[in-house]
Amino acid sequence: MTPILRKLSRDLPAMFGLAIVLIVLLVAILGPLLAPYPGDAAASHLLRRLKPPSEGFPFGTDNLGRDILSRVILGARGALEVPLVVVGIAMTIGVPLGLVAGYRRDWVSESIMRFTDAVLAIPQLVLALALAQLLTPSLQSAMLALSLTYWPFFTRIVYAETRRLTGSVFVDALRGIGAGGTRIVFLHILPNTISPVIVRATIGLGFTILVAAVLGFLGMGATPPAPDWGLAIAESRSYLPTCWWFATFPGLAILLTVMGFNLLGDGLRDLVDPRLRRSR
Amino acid sequence: MLRFVLRRCGLALPSLFGLLVITFLMIRLVPSDPAAAMAGDDATPQQIALLRHQYGFDRPIWEQFGVYLGKIARFDLGESAFSHRPIALDIAQRLPATLELIVVSLLLSVGIGVPLGVFAALRYNQGADYLLRIVSVLGVAVAAFWLAIMLQLLFSMQLGWLPLRGELAEATAPPARVTGSILLDSVIDGRWDALVDALRHLVLPAVTLAFGSLASIVRFTRAGVLETLQNDFVFYERAMGYRRSRLIWLYVLRNSVTATVTQIGLLFGSLIAGGVVVEAIFDWPGIGSYTVQAILTGDRQVMLAVTLLIGAIYAAVNIVTDVVHGLIDPRLLDRP
Amino acid sequence: MIPLLRIRDLRVSIRTDAGVASILDGVDLSLERGRILGVAGESGCGKSTLIRTIMGILPNNARVESGEVMFEGEDLLVFSEAELNGQVRGSRIGFIPQDPLLALNPVFKVGTQLLEIMRDHAPEDGLRGRARGRAHVRRLIHLLQRMQVPDPETALERYPHQFSGGQRQRLLIAAALACAPGLVVADEPTTALDVTTQREILNLLREVVEEFGISLLFVTHDFGVVAELCDDLCVIYAGQTVEAGLAGAILSAPAHPYTEALLACHPDRTIGFQGIPGSVPSPLAPPPGCRFAPRCAFAVPVCSAAPPPAMSRSGASVKCVRYA
Numbered sequence: 001m002t003p004i005l006r007k008l009s010r011d012l013p014a015m016f017g018l019a020i021v022l023i024v025l026l027v028a029i030l031g032p033l034l035a036p037y038p039g040d041a042a043a044s045h046l047l048r049r050l051k052p053p054s055e056g057f058p059f060g061t062d063n064l065g066r067d068i069l070s071r072v073i074l075g076a077r078g079a080l081e082v083p084l085v086v087v088g089i090a091m092t093i094g095v096p097l098g099l100v101a102g103y104r105r106d107w108v109s110e111s112i113m114r115f116t117d118a119v120l121a122i123p124q125l126v127l128a129l130a131l132a133q134l135l136t137p138s139l140q141s142a143m144l145a146l147s148l149t150y151w152p153f154f155t156r157i158v159y160a161e162t163r164r165l166t167g168s169v170f171v172d173a174l175r176g177i178g179a180g181g182t183r184i185v186f187l188h189i190l191p192n193t194i195s196p197v198i199v200r201a202t203i204g205l206g207f208t209i210l211v212a213a214v215l216g217f218l219g220m221g222a223t224p225p226a227p228d229w230g231l232a233i234a235e236s237r238s239y240l241p242t243c244w245w246f247a248t249f250p251g252l253a254i255l256l257t258v259m260g261f262n263l264l265g266d267g268l269r270d271l272v273d274p275r276l277r278r279s280r
Numbered sequence: 281m282l283r284f285v286l287r288r289c290g291l292a293l294p295s296l297f298g299l300l301v302i303t304f305l306m307i308r309l310v311p312s313d314p315a316a317a318m319a320g321d322d323a324t325p326q327q328i329a330l331l332r333h334q335y336g337f338d339r340p341i342w343e344q345f346g347v348y349l350g351k352i353a354r355f356d357l358g359e360s361a362f363s364h365r366p367i368a369l370d371i372a373q374r375l376p377a378t379l380e381l382i383v384v385s386l387l388l389s390v391g392i393g394v395p396l397g398v399f400a401a402l403r404y405n406q407g408a409d410y411l412l413r414i415v416s417v418l419g420v421a422v423a424a425f426w427l428a429i430m431l432q433l434l435f436s437m438q439l440g441w442l443p444l445r446g447e448l449a450e451a452t453a454p455p456a457r458v459t460g461s462i463l464l465d466s467v468i469d470g471r472w473d474a475l476v477d478a479l480r481h482l483v484l485p486a487v488t489l490a491f492g493s494l495a496s497i498v499r500f501t502r503a504g505v506l507e508t509l510q511n512d513f514v515f516y517e518r519a520m521g522y523r524r525s526r527l528i529w530l531y532v533l534r535n536s537v538t539a540t541v542t543q544i545g546l547l548f549g550s551l552i553a554g555g556v557v558v559e560a561i562f563d564w565p566g567i568g569s570y571t572v573q574a575i576l577t578g579d580r581q582v583m584l585a586v587t588l589l590i591g592a593i594y595a596a597v598n599i600v601t602d603v604v605h606g607l608i609d610p611r612l613l614d615r616p
Numbered sequence: 617m618i619p620l621l622r623i624r625d626l627r628v629s630i631r632t633d634a635g636v637a638s639i640l641d642g643v644d645l646s647l648e649r650g651r652i653l654g655v656a657g658e659s660g661c662g663k664s665t666l667i668r669t670i671m672g673i674l675p676n677n678a679r680v681e682s683g684e685v686m687f688e689g690e691d692l693l694v695f696s697e698a699e700l701n702g703q704v705r706g707s708r709i710g711f712i713p714q715d716p717l718l719a720l721n722p723v724f725k726v727g728t729q730l731l732e733i734m735r736d737h738a739p740e741d742g743l744r745g746r747a748r749g750r751a752h753v754r755r756l757i758h759l760l761q762r763m764q765v766p767d768p769e770t771a772l773e774r775y776p777h778q779f780s781g782g783q784r785q786r787l788l789i790a791a792a793l794a795c796a797p798g799l800v801v802a803d804e805p806t807t808a809l810d811v812t813t814q815r816e817i818l819n820l821l822r823e824v825v826e827e828f829g830i831s832l833l834f835v836t837h838d839f840g841v842v843a844e845l846c847d848d849l850c851v852i853y854a855g856q857t858v859e860a861g862l863a864g865a866i867l868s869a870p871a872h873p874y875t876e877a878l879l880a881c882h883p884d885r886t887i888g889f890q891g892i893p894g895s896v897p898s899p900l901a902p903p904p905g906c907r908f909a910p911r912c913a914f915a916v917p918v919c920s921a922a923p924p925p926a927m928s929r930s931g932a933s934v935k936c937v938r939y940a
Contacts, residue, residue, distance in 0.1 A: 114295075115298060133583050251426035520711055
C-alpha cells in the first residue's frame with residue numbers, strides 16, 4: 001500500500017465516507033437483486049397504498065402501493081449515474097480549458113478565464129434551473145444543465161495548478177531541452193493536476209447529488225414512475241402528515257450518500273493539501 | 281477607504297458584463313426557437329413570425345445585444361408571459377420578502393455558527409469538537425427541501441407549534457407596506473401582533489435555510505481560530521497577560537473571521553439558491569417561489585430575469601464582503 | 617541578597633508521537649536585581665521552552681518534571697493559570713518577543729493593544745473608569761517618547777504594519793515596561809533587525825534597565841550581543857546549563873569545553889557548530905550524564921555516568937568533571 005493510502009486509511013471520517021460510497025455503489029450495481037420487490041420500479045398495487053412501515057415493507061409503501069425500501073434501493077443507480085455523468089462531462093470541458101488558459105498567456109487565456117468567472121458569478125443551482133428550463137425539461141436536460149454549470153470549478157483549479165507549474169523551474173528546464181508545448185502540457189502538467197481534480201470531483205459528486213435531487217424535486221429531472229429520491233419526496237408532499245415515512249426514507253438516502261462523498265472528499269483534500277487540514 | 285471601495289466595484293464590472301452576456305446567450309443559443317416557445321404549442325407560423333419580429337429575434341445578434349443592454353439599463357426586464365405584468369414590478373414586490381428571509385437566516389447562522397466554531401476550536405479534538413464536526417458534515421449534506429418538509433412535519437403538522445406556510449396568518453391583517461419586509465413594516469406601523477405572527481412564520485423557513493450555512497460557518501470559524509492560535513501574537517498576548525475572554529473573543533476572533541467573511545459572501549449565493557426551494561415549500565412570497573412558479577409555467581423571460589437579478593445581487597454581496605474584509609484587516613486597505 | 621529570579625534544576629519534557637522528549641534537563645540560573653543576564657545557546661537548546669516555562673505558557677503536551685522557578689521569593693511553578701495571568705504576566709514580568717511584526721496583532725491599532733495590557737495590569741493609581749484610561753494613555757505616550765518613537769500620539773492610532781521593524785521593537789519595549797515590572801524577559805529581541813537598528817535597541821535596553829530599575833533576562837544565540845550587553849551569562853547546551861557566571865569572566869576564559877569550543881572556533885563569537893565534531897543530540901534519546909560528552913574532546917567514562925555537579929571556578933559555576 002502506498003504511504004498516501006495508508007495515511008488515508010488512518011483518517012476515520014474519510015474511511016467512514018468511503019464505506020458509505022462503496023455501499024451505495026454496490027446497491028446501485030446490484031439494485032434489482034437486493035430490492036425485495038424489484039418490480040416496484042414501475043408497478044403499482046393500489047390495494048396496499050400508503051401502508052406504514054411493517055415487517056413486509058420496512059420503509060412502508062407509497063401512494064401507488066409500491067415498496068419504498070425497494071424504490072430507495074432502485075433509486076441508488078440513478079442517484080449515482082446523474083452525478084457521474086455530470087462530473088464526467090464537466091471535467092471533460094473544464095480540465096482542457098483550464099490547461100489551455102493556464103499554459104497560454106494571451107487573449108485566449110484571458111477570455112477563457114473571464115468567461116469562467118462570469119459563469120461562477122451566478123449560483124450554480126440558479127443557473128442550472130434556468131438552463132434546464134430553457135432546454136425542454138427532462139432528465140437529459142437536467143444533466144446537461146448541471147454539466148454546463150459545473151465545469152468552471154475544474155477550469156479554476158486546473159488553471160491555478162498549471163500557472164503554478166509553468167512558472168516552475170522544471171517546466172523551464174523542459175522548454176530548455178526543446179520539449180514542445182503539447183508534450184509539456186500532456187505529459188508533465190496534466191499528471192500534476194490530477195489529485196486536485198480528483199478531490200474536486202469527489203466533492204462535486206456529493207454536491208451534484210444534492211442539486212440533482214432539487215431538480216428532481218421541482219419536476220425538472222427524472223419523470224414518474226422512475227424511482228428517483230428527489231421525485232419521491234415531491235410526490236410525498238400531498239400525503240403529509242399522515243405518511244411521514246414516504247418523505248423520510250428517500251431523504252435519508254440522499255443525506256447519507258452526500259455525506260459519504262463529502263467525508264471522503266474532505267479526507268482526500270487533507271491528503272493533497274495538508275495546509276488545509278481541518279483537523280489541525 | 282473610498283478608493284478601496286471604488287476599486288472593488290471596478291473589479292466587479294467584467295463579471296457583471298459576463299453575466300449580461302451569459303443571460304443573453306442563453307436566450308440565443310438554446311436550440312429551440314425562442315419565438316416559437318413563447319408563442320406556445322398552438323401558435324400559427326404567422327403568430328410566431330410576428331413575435332419574432334416584435335422581440336427583434338430577426339435582427340443581427342450584435343444589434344439584439346445592444347437592445348438587450350438598453351433594456352436592462354432602463355430596468356426593463358420584459359413581461360411575464362403568464363401574468364402579463366412587467367417582471368421588474370413583480371420582482372420589486374417580491375424582493376424584500378426574499379432579502380428578509382436571507383438576512384435573518386444569515387444572522388441566525390452567523391450568530392450561532394461563529395460562537396460554536398470558536399468553541400469547537402478551543403475544544404480541539406475533544407468530544408464537543410467531534411460532535412460539532414459531525415453536525416457540520418450533516419448540515420452540508422442535507423437537502424434543504426427535505427429538511428423543510430421534515431421540519432414542517434414535526435413542528436407544524438405533528439406538534440402544531442408553528443405555522444405551516446406563508447408570511448402571515450390569514451387572520452392577521454398585514455401592516456401598511458413601506459419597505460416590503462413584513463418585520464420592518466410591522467415595527468414601523470407599530471403592529472406588534474403582526475410582528476409576532478410574522479416571526480412565528482419566519483422560524484421554520486429561516487432555520488431550514490440557515491442550517492446549511494450554519495454548518496459551513498462553524499467549519500470555517502473553527503479552522504480560522506485554530507490557524508490564528510498558531511500565531512506569534514497569540515503567544516505574545518498570553519505572555520503579556522491579556523484576559524482570556526478578551527484574548528479569544530476579541531483579539532483572536534477578529535483575526536479568524538476574515539475567512540468566515542469571505543465565506544459569508546459565498547454563502548449568500550447558496551442561500552439565494554437554497555431559498556428557491558425553501559420559499560416554494562413554505563409558500564414564502566419572494567423571488568424563490570416566483571422562480572418555481574416560472575419553472576412550472578415555463579416562463580422563460582422570468583427565469584432569465586431572475587438569473588440576472590441573482591447574479592447581480594451575488595456580485596454586490598461580494599463587493600460588500602470585500603469591503604468588510606478591508607474594515608476588519610486594515611492591511612488590505614494599504615495595499616496598492 | 618536573594619536573587620530576583622532563581623531557577624533550579626528545571627526539567628521539562630514534551631510528549632510527542634515519537635516518544636517523550638526531554639527538552640530541559642537541569643537548567644540552573646539566577647538573576648540579581650538591576651542586572652542583565654544573558655541566556656545563550658544554539659537554536660534547539662531549549663531557550664524558548666525555558667521562556668515558556670517562566671511565563672507558564674507551555675503547550676498541553678509539555679510537563680514540568682522537577683525544579684523551581686523562584687521569582688521575588690515565590691515559586692511560579694505552583695501558580696495557577698489565573699494567578700499567573702492576574703499577578704505575573706504583563707504586570708510583574710514584562711516580555712519582549714523576538715519578531716515584533718509577528719508579535720503584534722495585525723488587525724488592531726497599536727494603542728489598543730498596548731492599552732489592553734495596562735487595562736488589567738497597570739499599577740493602582742486610585743483612578744477609575746475614563747480617568748484611569750486617560751492616565752494610561754498619558755503614561756504610554758510618555759514611554760513612547762522615551763523610547764524615541766516618533767509622533768507618540770499618532771503612533772497609538774496606527775496599525776503595526778505601518779511601523780518599521782525598529783520602531784515596532786521600541787513599541788514592544790514600551791509595552792514591556794508599561795506596568796512597571798520587576799523583570800523583563802527578552803526573547804532574542806534583536807535577531808529580526810538589521811545591524812544598526814540592533815545596536816540602537818541594545819543601547820536602549822541598557823539604558824532602561826538602569827532607568828526603570830528592572831532586571832533583564834536576555835535570551836540569545838549571539839555571543840557578540842552578550843559581550844556588548846550582559847553582566848552575567850548562562851550557557852545552555854541541549855537543555856542543560858553548562859556554565860554560568862560573570863559574562864566578562866566566561867567570555868575571556870571559558871571553562872566548560874562546550875563554551876570553549878564555541879568561542880574558539882568563531883572569531884566573531886557567533887555560535888555555530890562547524891568547529892565541534894558531531895551534532896546536537898536528539899531530545900528523544902539524549903545521552904546519559906553530561907549531554908555534551910559524546911562531542912567533547914576531554915570526555916572520560918564518568919561523564920556519561922551521571923550529570924556532573926556544578927563546580928565553582930573563578931566567578932563562574934561550571935558543570936564539568938574536569939573541575940571536580
